Structures are given as C-alpha cells and as structure tokens.
Amino acid sequence: AQTVTQSQPEMSVQEAETVTLSCTYDTSENNYYLFWYKQPPSRQMILVIRQEAYKQQNATENRFSVNFQKAAKSFSLKISDSQLGDTAMYFCAFMKEYNQGGKLIFGQGTELSVKP
Amino acid sequence: GAVVSQHPSRVICKSGTSVKIECRSLDFQATTMFWYRQFPKQSLMLMATSNEGSKATYEQGVEKDKFLINHASLTLSTLTVTSAHPEDSSFYICSALGAAGEKLFFGSGTQLSVL
Numbered sequence: 001a002q003t004v005t006q007s008q009p010e011m012s013v014q015e016a017e018t019v020t021l022s023c024t025y026d027t028s029e030n031n032y033y034l035f036w037y038k039q040p041p042s043r044q045m046i047l048v049i050r051q052e053a054y055k056q057q058n059a060t061e062n063r064f065s066v067n068f069q070k071a072a073k074s075f076s077l078k079i080s081d082s083q084l085g086d087t088a089m090y091f092c093a094f095m096k097e098y099n100q101g102g103k104l105i106f107g108q109g110t111e112l113s114v115k116p
Numbered sequence: 117g118a119v120v121s122q123h124p125s126r127v128i129c130k131s132g133t134s135v136k137i138e139c140r141s142l143d144f145q146a147t148t149m150f151w152y153r154q155f156p157k158q159s160l161m162l163m164a165t166s167n168e169g170s171k172a173t174y175e176q177g178v179e180k181d182k183f184l185i186n187h188a189s190l191t192l193s194t195l196t197v198t199s200a201h202p203e204d205s206s207f208y209i210c211s212a213l214g215a216a217g218e219k220l221f222f223g224s225g226t227q228l229s230v231l
Contacts, residue, residue, distance in 0.1 A: 043207060045160075045222035091159060095220075102148055102213040102220055106159045 002027045004094050006107035013082045014115055020067075021077045021110045023092030029053075033095045034068065035104070036077045040088040048090070051075065082114045119143060120212045122223025129200055130231055137195045137226045139210030146212035149193035151185060154207040154225075163208075166193050200230040 003026045013019035025034070036048040051059045051068050058066050063080045079086055092107040119142040129135050139149055148167050152160040164180075166172040166187035174180045182204075184196040193212075197204055210223040 043154075043209075043225050045209065045211075101165065103150065103162060103165060104160075104211070104220070105162075109157075109159050111157075 002029070002094050002096075002105050004092055004105050004107035006092055006110050008110045009108070010111045010113070012113040012115055013079075015082055015084060017082055018078060018080045019082055019112065021079075021090055021092075021112065023075045023077070023107055025073050025075065025092070025094050025107075027073070027094065029096055031097050033097070034066075034075045035093040035095065036064070036066070036075075037091045037093060037106075038086075038088045039091065039109075040085075045091075049077065079112075084114050084116060086112065087114045088112060120146075120210065120221045120223040122210050122226055124226060125224060126227045126229075128229045128231060131201055132199055134196055134198045135200055135228060137197075137208055137210075137228075139193045139195070139212065139223050141191045141212045141214075141221070144212075144214050145190040146193075146214065147190065148213040149187055150211045150213075151183075151193075151195050152209045152211070154209060156207075160209060163195075197228065200228070202230045204228065205230045 005024045032053045034051045038046045038048050049059050049061045049064050058068050065078045067076045089109045089111050091109050093104045095104050121140045123138050151163045154160045162175050163178045164172045164174045166185045168187050168190050172185035187193040207227050209225040
C-alpha cells in the first residue's frame, strides 16, 4: 500500500521570502504521479503542481517548484516570493497511473502561514 | 476549465434523518468519481470510488449501508448519508476523473452538521 508523509504540521514564512514544504512517500510502483494541492480557508482543493514519476525534470509553475527525488521517495514544494494569498493548508498526494483508477492518497497536510 | 459542482455546500439535519449530496461534472464525462471525508485540521480520507453504472468500491472501515453511493450517469454521483448521527458531521468532498483519464477535478465540498 502507498503512504504519504508530511512531517511539518505547521510552518510560517515572511511575505516575499521562500519556504519549502516536505513530503515523503512509499510505493513499489515505478510509474505514478505526485501532486501538491492547496486548500485555502474556503476549503476548495486547488491543484498547485503535478509531477510525473517518469520525468526526471522537476515541475515548475510560476513561483512554485518541486524537488523530486525518486530514489529517496521525496517530493518537496518550494514557494518563492511568498504572498499573503499563499496562506493555506498544503497537501502532498500520490496517485498510481490514471488508468489504474485515479485514486489520490493524501499526506497529513502542512498549514502554511504567510506573515506580512 | 472543467468544473465539478457539489451541492449542497452546507446542510444541517436532525439525528436519524438521511441527507443526499450531489456531485456533478458540468462540462465533461466522469467515468469515475471519488468521495472523501475531511475532519477539521485533518487530511482528506477516501471513502469510496464510484464508477458509472456499477457498484461503488468502499475503503476499509467505511460502512456501505450508511454511506450509499449512486453513480447513475456519466455526470452525476450522489452520496446519501443514511440515519445520520452527530459523529457523521464532517466535510465531504467529491472529485471526478475525466473520461480521457488524465485530469482530476474537485467539487467545492459539503459541510454536514448533524444535530
């Protein structure tokens, strides 16, 4: 069975600075997807970034980037130039290949506070 | 972009009554939909997977007779909480997998409060 672990329940960062959220996972699959989702106070789940395991290049989306270490089963999220609107719960998630069901396994979450 | 509509956004009911939550894919066909439950300050826990036209697959520990799931069409899945109790109070979120199988979209969630 797959597991996802986020070891930082809470983090805070000053506005405009950089913060890194950690995530590790365990799987015996070779092909899979990893995600970071943001859940603001509205509780709408918002996809931040997606990484395909077969791609060696780390995914980036504007101020958000990941450090994907497949051998170490590590998938951290870096937020650059943090903004007040980045304040939210962040969930790391694992999915087997889409054609194997599309089921997401979530980590425990990290509550990020961006301070002015 | 694709939208998943979930209704109601908030419901309050009396203990012992049943509550139905709808999850609709508005501009795509969803072959598979998922139902999650989330307690305050906690993660999303998968309850069940529903495929159009077939019985839902429930995760271990989830009572299928209590949480009835119906996926009668490619755009609609419903979750019915039967004989609700206060411990069923939670935030329920659905997600839908597009027929092309490459995108997953979330509904906006339903806060259920059982008095």
